[in-house]
Amino acid sequence: MRIGIGIDTGGTYTDAVIYDFDQKEILHSAKSLTTRDNLSKGIGGALDGLSKDLLKQAELVSLSTTLATNACVEEKGGRGKLIFIGADREVVDRTGKLYGLPDSREIFFVEGEVSLSGEIVKEPDWDKFVKDCKEQLKDVDAVAVVQQAGVWNHECETKAKVLIEKNYGLNTICGHELFSDLNYIKRGASALLNARLIPVIAEFLESIKYALEARGISAPVVIVRGDGSLMSERFTTVRPVETLLSGPAASVKGGVELTLEQDCLIIDMGGTTTDLAIIQDGIPVKAENGVAVGKWRTFVKAVYIDTFGLGGDSAIRYNRFGTPIELLSARVVPLCIAAATWPIVTDKLELLVKSGISSSNDAGDFFYLVKEPTNPSYYTEMEMALCQALKTEPRIPSELAAELQIKPYQLPLERLEKEGIIMRCGLTPTDIMHVKGDFDRFDRKASRLGVEYAAKYLRITADQLADLVYEKVKFTLYANILRISLAHTYPDFKSKGVPVEFDRLIRKNWDAAKTSMNKNLLNVDFSIPYTLVGIGAPIHVFLPDVAKALHTHYVIPENASVANALGAVVGNISATTVVEIHQEQDQPYIVFGKSRNYYTMDMDEALELAKTEAREVARIEALNRGAVGDIIVTLDIEGAAFPSKSLDSVVTIKVKATANGRILI
Incomplete structure (x- = not known):
C-alpha cells in the first residue's frame, strides 16, 4: 500500500486526507481552523485528526493553498520592488495599473536597451545602478528585475540580479526565469507579484515543515501549481507566484475525481473567495493568456478559474440610507470564531447591544494583533502604539481611539491590515449560518449579538437581516455563474466585460425565479445545461436555490469539504x-x-x-x-x-x- 498525505491550507480551514494510491481512495480525512498567526497550529490540528500509524507510512506530502490567491484578493503580501530596465515610463503610467502595477514613482527605472533581434544596444551604467539601489531597495523584502526585451536577451536582467544579491543580499528573481511572454508590462506585474508572495509562501512552508517534523513525518513535500500539476518545495520558494490558484486548481482535480462528471461547473466556496472552473469532456478549461486574481493580470499559466470575493468569512456591511446589505471581498474573522478564542468578545458585544447606541459598519468590529512588526522602524509611532494596545485582547475602534486619544476614523488601520500585522473580526455569512442553525461549530451567542446590533441600526428584525444576507449570498453566486458562463460562451464578453444591461437582466431573472407571478411582456430565462458541482463547507446552504433558478441539477459529493486536499495528492x-x-x-x-x-x-x-x-x-x-x-x-x-x-x-x-x-x- 502506497500512502500519500494531501493538505490544503485555506483562508479559514486547513484540510487533510490520507490517500491510498493503489486503491485510489481516501482512508481518513480531518479539518482544522487555519491559524494565521501561527500556520503550524492549524496544519498540526488537521494532521492530528488522521491515523498516526498511517501518517508515518506516507511516501509523499502534497500541499495546496489559497494563501497566495487570498493575498492578491486582500491586497496583502511582502514589500516587493520592481526594477524595469529599458521600460518606457509613459507606457507604464498609461497601462501599468491595468495589470496591477503600483504608481510608477514606486518603480525603479534603469536605462538600457535590447533590440528585437536580441542584441544589447545600450547596457545600464552598473556603478550608478549599485549606488542607486541603496536608496531604492531600502525597506524591501524581495526584488523583481524585468528587461523590456528580456525574453530575447536576459544578460542585463541576470547581471542586475547578481549585483543586488552580492551587494544587498536580497532575494531577487528575473522576469525571464518566470515567463517567456512578450508583454513586458504584464511580465513586470507578474514578477513583482512573485516578489511580494515570497514571504507569504516562505512562512507557509516553514509551518508545514515544523508540523511534519513534530509528528515524525519525513516524506518529501510538493506543492500544487495553478495548472494542477506539482512542484518541489525548493522550486516553490523561488517561484511562489506559480501557487496562484493552487487551492482552486486542487479543488477542480478533487471535484472531478469525486464525481466523474464530464460537463460541469466546479464551484468551490471557501472562507474568503469562491472559485469557479469549467469542465468540458472531463478536461478543465485552461486560461489562455495567464490568470487574473484581484487587481493582478499575470502570465501564470493555470486552469481557467474565475475567483470572486464571496465566502463564509466575507465582511458584511450594512447601510440604512442605501443598499442595506453589502458583502465585501475582504475576509474578516467571524464573530463566532473570535468569541470561541476570546470569550471577552461576547461580553463586549453584549455591552454594545445593551448600550442602545447603534452605528453602521465597523463600530462593532474587533481588531487583534496577529504578529508584532519585525522591524518597528518601518512603522509610524501611532501604528506601533496601536499594536501595543492590541497585545492583550481584541478591541473595538472606540476603545482603541480612546486609548490613543484620537477619533475612530483617525486610527491607522489600513497598512497594518494589509501587511497582516493586525486582523479584523466582524459579522459574516458564517455568523448568519450560526444564527439560522445551518452551522453550529462556534459561539452562536456572539453571532446572534452581532446580528442584533446590525439589525437595530437598520431598524429591522434579526431574522430579516439574516434573510437579507442569505439572499445576497445566493444572488451573488447566481450572478457570477451567469457572468462567467456568458464570458465563456461569447468571447467579446470575456475581453470587454458583460454589459451593464445584462446586470439588470440577471437581477430581473433572479427575482422572477423566486415567484410564479411574472407579468413582464417579454421573459428571458437563463438556463445552464452543465451540472453544478459544489465544493467547500458552506456551499450546501446556498447552491440548491441557485441551481433551481438556473434550471439545472447540482451535486455535492461525499468528501466535498476536503476535495482540495484530495486534489492536492492526485497530481503529477x-x-x-x-x-x-x-x-x-x-x-x-x-x-x-x-x-x-x-x-x-x-x-x-x-x-x-x-x-x-x-x-x-x-x-x-x-x-x-x-x-x-x-x-x-x-x-x-x-x-x-x-x-x-x-x-x-x-x-x-x-x-x-x-x-x-x-x-x-
Whole structure:
C-alpha cells in the first residue's frame, strides 16, 4: 500500500486526507481552523485528526493553498520592488495599473536597451545602478528585475540580479526565469507579484515543515501549481507566484475525481473567495493568456478559474440610507470564531447591544494583533502604539481611539491590515449560518449579538437581516455563474466585460425565479445545461436555490469539504516551455533559446535547434520541479508568415515542449 498525505491550507480551514494510491481512495480525512498567526497550529490540528500509524507510512506530502490567491484578493503580501530596465515610463503610467502595477514613482527605472533581434544596444551604467539601489531597495523584502526585451536577451536582467544579491543580499528573481511572454508590462506585474508572495509562501512552508517534523513525518513535500500539476518545495520558494490558484486548481482535480462528471461547473466556496472552473469532456478549461486574481493580470499559466470575493468569512456591511446589505471581498474573522478564542468578545458585544447606541459598519468590529512588526522602524509611532494596545485582547475602534486619544476614523488601520500585522473580526455569512442553525461549530451567542446590533441600526428584525444576507449570498453566486458562463460562451464578453444591461437582466431573472407571478411582456430565462458541482463547507446552504433558478441539477459529493486536499495528492509533474523562431525578409533565422540565441540561414536547421532546445529546457524544468523516472516530452509547433509594413514578410514559429513526469516511482 502506497500512502500519500494531501493538505490544503485555506483562508479559514486547513484540510487533510490520507490517500491510498493503489486503491485510489481516501482512508481518513480531518479539518482544522487555519491559524494565521501561527500556520503550524492549524496544519498540526488537521494532521492530528488522521491515523498516526498511517501518517508515518506516507511516501509523499502534497500541499495546496489559497494563501497566495487570498493575498492578491486582500491586497496583502511582502514589500516587493520592481526594477524595469529599458521600460518606457509613459507606457507604464498609461497601462501599468491595468495589470496591477503600483504608481510608477514606486518603480525603479534603469536605462538600457535590447533590440528585437536580441542584441544589447545600450547596457545600464552598473556603478550608478549599485549606488542607486541603496536608496531604492531600502525597506524591501524581495526584488523583481524585468528587461523590456528580456525574453530575447536576459544578460542585463541576470547581471542586475547578481549585483543586488552580492551587494544587498536580497532575494531577487528575473522576469525571464518566470515567463517567456512578450508583454513586458504584464511580465513586470507578474514578477513583482512573485516578489511580494515570497514571504507569504516562505512562512507557509516553514509551518508545514515544523508540523511534519513534530509528528515524525519525513516524506518529501510538493506543492500544487495553478495548472494542477506539482512542484518541489525548493522550486516553490523561488517561484511562489506559480501557487496562484493552487487551492482552486486542487479543488477542480478533487471535484472531478469525486464525481466523474464530464460537463460541469466546479464551484468551490471557501472562507474568503469562491472559485469557479469549467469542465468540458472531463478536461478543465485552461486560461489562455495567464490568470487574473484581484487587481493582478499575470502570465501564470493555470486552469481557467474565475475567483470572486464571496465566502463564509466575507465582511458584511450594512447601510440604512442605501443598499442595506453589502458583502465585501475582504475576509474578516467571524464573530463566532473570535468569541470561541476570546470569550471577552461576547461580553463586549453584549455591552454594545445593551448600550442602545447603534452605528453602521465597523463600530462593532474587533481588531487583534496577529504578529508584532519585525522591524518597528518601518512603522509610524501611532501604528506601533496601536499594536501595543492590541497585545492583550481584541478591541473595538472606540476603545482603541480612546486609548490613543484620537477619533475612530483617525486610527491607522489600513497598512497594518494589509501587511497582516493586525486582523479584523466582524459579522459574516458564517455568523448568519450560526444564527439560522445551518452551522453550529462556534459561539452562536456572539453571532446572534452581532446580528442584533446590525439589525437595530437598520431598524429591522434579526431574522430579516439574516434573510437579507442569505439572499445576497445566493444572488451573488447566481450572478457570477451567469457572468462567467456568458464570458465563456461569447468571447467579446470575456475581453470587454458583460454589459451593464445584462446586470439588470440577471437581477430581473433572479427575482422572477423566486415567484410564479411574472407579468413582464417579454421573459428571458437563463438556463445552464452543465451540472453544478459544489465544493467547500458552506456551499450546501446556498447552491440548491441557485441551481433551481438556473434550471439545472447540482451535486455535492461525499468528501466535498476536503476535495482540495484530495486534489492536492492526485497530481503529477508537468512543465511547458516555448522557443520562438523569428526571421525578417532575407535576414538569418533567430532561435531565441533559454541560455543563448542561435542564428542560421537554414529554416530546417533553425527548427531542429528550436526542437532540441525546447525538449531539453522542458525536461530540465520537470526535473527541477521534482519529477523522477522516465520523463515524456511532447512537441507542438505553431508557425506563421505575415506581411510587414517595411518588409515582404515576417516569419514567426513557436515550438512548445511539454514534459510530463511522475512525483513517485
